[in-house]
Amino acid sequence: MKKIILILLSIFFIFAQEDRIEEIERQIQELDASIQSSNNIWIRKYANFENYNKVYIQIQQLEKELKKNKNQANSPDNLFKKHQLETQIETLQKQLQLLNEYKDDPFKELVQKPEITDIPNVSNPFSIISGIGYIKQLENQKKNLERNQYTLDNALSILNAKYKLLQEVYKIDKNAKKYQIYQTQSKILELQSAQDILKTTTDIYTKESQEIISKISLQIKNQLFKLIYIAIAVLISFGIAFIFKVFTRKYIHDNERAYMASKIINFFNITVIVLILLFAYLENVTYLVAVLGFASAGLAIAMKDLFMSILGWLVITIGGSVHVGDRIRVSKDGCIYVGDVLDISVLRITLYEDVTLTTFLDNRRAGRIIFIPNNYIFTTMISNYTHGGMKTVWDGVDFTITFDSNVSKACEIANEVATKYSKGYTETTRKQLSKMRNKYALRNSNVEPKTFSLIDHNGIRISVWYQTNAYATLSLRSAISAEIIERILKEQDIMIAYNTTKLIKDGTDGFGNKMVQTYPIEVD
Structure with missing residues (x-):
């Protein structure tokens, strides 16, 4: 009976062991499937x-x-x-x-410490972006190491679990799973060795990267504070410039002078801001001086016109030869431009071309915006019609009468008409010239209309000169010319001379129906 019980117990134990082995095999297969599905890079x-x-x-x-x-x-x-x-x-x-x-x-690529090279030096605002990008790069490399560490730990935990199951099978059956146990054990030893190396690598890289990140972060912080200080300095500069402009508008009542003062304030304000930016990021003054020395020599040759324009702007601004609002005349390469100054910038004068005698006789165009380089002040004739507060200029009307005309009467008519229309401008000119005596040596201050009679090839030329508005010479010339012709045509003893040939058929001479001749005559 005891033997039967022992046999039954042996059979039961054998079946129990087989069931346990099958269960372990199933668990081992699940672990292998887990390894395969995870696609673990270490495995x-x-x-x-x-x-x-x-x-x-x-x-x-x-x-x-x-x-x-x-x-x-x-x-x-x-x-x-x-x-x-x-x-x-x-x-x-x-x-x-x-x-x-x-x-x-096999794990060299995974346990190798990433190289830390090309460490940026954040020394200006533009390098802040590169510094932030480099910090992100270091953090990403650290995350890769940590990710490798995690996947390695996961692989080792699965292999250790498999190794325990294989050992349990080996205890049951000494002839089973020997090769798998050796293979799994070798794999675990290799991965554990890699784990130790990776841990050391991660620790070293973490310390190095943290030190570099702290250094770059401090540099970024310093640059941000420097930007704040520079912004404050620039705002102060703008504030001072604004205060000066307020005082300029308050105490300078001449619009042209106020405008020029505003331009000067803007120039110095920009210069101060440039100096602030220059010295804020200047590290080696000696190096800068040497570079600027060589650069200025080359630029002086290559950009001669540009520097001459800047120098011309200083001459115009300080000397006061031309102001905004002045009417000027510029001659260049046979072309003449007359107009009003709209703006005087560092490089050029902006001129609005008005309808004048020049545009009427020569250009036949007006209304154009003309840009005159400031360096023309040294090389080109520039005439200012309104310099020193002057608002008037001399203008004249010429006409020719025949040799047998009453010259004195023609001169008297021309003078009377010119005096009539230019009376207001004459008084204005007299006052303006009185003011200009404080600055210039004026000898002849006679501003009354002047009439001249000169011998011409086909008659006596009468030339009458008078004061007129510098901005509207054509209007007054037109009015004076019309009245002179109207009055001359009424006089019997004054004949207008001009080149023409005509045949008189009706007993008049063609000059206002003046009954002087009744026969055909040819006049040249």
Whole structure:
């Protein structure tokens, strides 16, 4: 009875062990499936390492077999086998070359410390972006190391669980799972070694990267504070310039002078801001002076006109030869432009071309915006019609009468008409010239209309000169010319002379129906 019980217990124990082995096999398969599904990079790297060793061992075995084959007789079977072995060895050697990087250290790429190179120096606002980008790069590299550490720990936990299950199977059956136990144990040892190296690598890289991140962060912080200080200084400069402009508008009542003062304030304000920016980011003054010395020599030659324009602007601004609102005349390459100054910038004068006698006789165009480089002040004749507060200029009307006309009466008519229309401008000019005596040596201050009679090739030329508005010369010239002609035509003893040929048929001479001649005459 005892034997039967022992037999039954043995059978039960055997079945229980088989059930346990099956359960363990199922768990091992689940662990292997988990490893495969996770696509763990450490397992893949080690698999390539194992494949390299397998291929290498196969090559060694095939080479031994090939060596034995060479010692045998050269029968057709041996020759075919020899060729087959050589082909297999060649194929395996190609596979071995592909796996060569996993020969010694399959985890070299994963445990290697990332190189920290090209550390930026945040010394200006533009390098702040590169500094922030470099910090992100260091943090990403650290995250990669931490990610590798996590996947390695996960792989080791699965392999350790598998190793325990294999040991449990081995305890039940000493002949089972020996190779798998050895293989798993070797894999665990390799991964544990890589884990130790990776931990050290991560610690070293973390310390180095944190030190660099702290340094770059401090530089970024300093640059941000410097930007704030510069912004405050620039705002103060703008505030001072604004205060000066307020005082300028308050105490300078002449619009032209106020405008020019505003331009000067803007120039100095921009200069101060440029100096603030220059010295804020200037590290080596000696180096800057040397560079500026060489650069200025080259620029002085290559950009002569530009520098001459800037110098011309200083001459115009300080000398006061031209102001905004002045009417000027510029002659260049045979072209003449007359107009009002709209703006005087650092590089050029902006002129609005008005309708004048010049545009009427020469250009036949008006209303254009003319840009005159400031360097023309040194090389080109520029006439100012309204300099020193003057608002008037001398203008004249010329007409020719015949030699037998009453010259004195014609001069008297011309003078009367000119005096009539220019009376207001004459008084204004007299006052303006009185003011100009404080600055200039004026000898002849007679501003009354002047009439001249000169011998011309076809008669007596009468030229009357008078004061007129510098901005509207054509209007007054038109009015004076019309009245002079109207009055001359009424006089019987004054004849207008002009080049023409005509045949008189009706008993008049063609000059206002003056009954002087009744026969045809040719007049040249």
